[in-house]
Amino acid sequence: MLQLVRSAENARAKWGAHLYYYYHHLLFMMPLGVCIPETPAGFYRMSEIRSLAFQRDHAYIDMPFPRHWTSEGRELLRDRLLSIRSEVASSRYVVVKDTDTDEIISQAEWHYYSPESVGDVMDLEFVEGSEEEKNYARNMIGSFQAGRREAIKEKNDHLMCKFAPSEAKPLSFL
Structure with missing residues (x-):
């Protein structure tokens, strides 16, 4: 069971009575x-959760994960995620499940870079479309990478948020 704090007393002390109420009921309603x-x-x-979260609003998601809003596109995204997991050493994945139903209700992906690394370079050969579209996508994704x-190298922080190109900030809690 996911426990954000060690006890209900700690939850009340940390968040106050109002949030404690929701925390308390969350623990009993949805383990x-x-x-x-x-x-x-x-x-x-x-891939379903990611597609629903980003919808068609982010070119950075649409380009590397073409047609992610369709079942065929989600299968491609699934296969790409499985490939990244096995081929990119820095990749990390977790899911949150409702333990009563075993349903995955949330997911996260991040990359943890060793102190010697400045990040992975994504293979961009998968980009689809005309030559102009491929060049645009490669330049866009490449500039984000x-x-x-550069941010990893500058800050000497090794955990970076992957899907926040305009707000990529190091998370320095490790």
């Missing part, structure tokens, strides 16, 4: 578990 996804079905559900690598 949550955090786990590492293992199966293609789990990664497909991750370059900025991310």
Whole structure:
């Protein structure tokens, strides 16, 4: 079960009575578990959640994950996530499950970079479309990656948010 604080008393002290009420009821209404996804079905559900969250509003998502809003596109996204998991050492994935139903209700992906690294370079050969579209996508994704690598190098922080190109900030709590 996901426990954000060690006890209900700590929840009340940390968040106050109002939020304690929601925390208290959340623990009893929906027990949550955090786990590492293992199966293609789990990664497909991750692709559904990601697609629904970003919809068609972010070119950075649409370009590397073409047609992610369709079932075929989500299968491609699932396969890409499985490939990244096995081929990119810095990748990390977790899902949150409702332990009563075993339904995945949330997902997260991030990259943890060793102190010697300045980030992975994504293979951009998968980009689809005309030559002009491919060049645009490669430049856009490449410039984001370059900025991310520079931020890691500059700040000497090794955990970066992946899907916030305009707000990529190091998370310095490790």
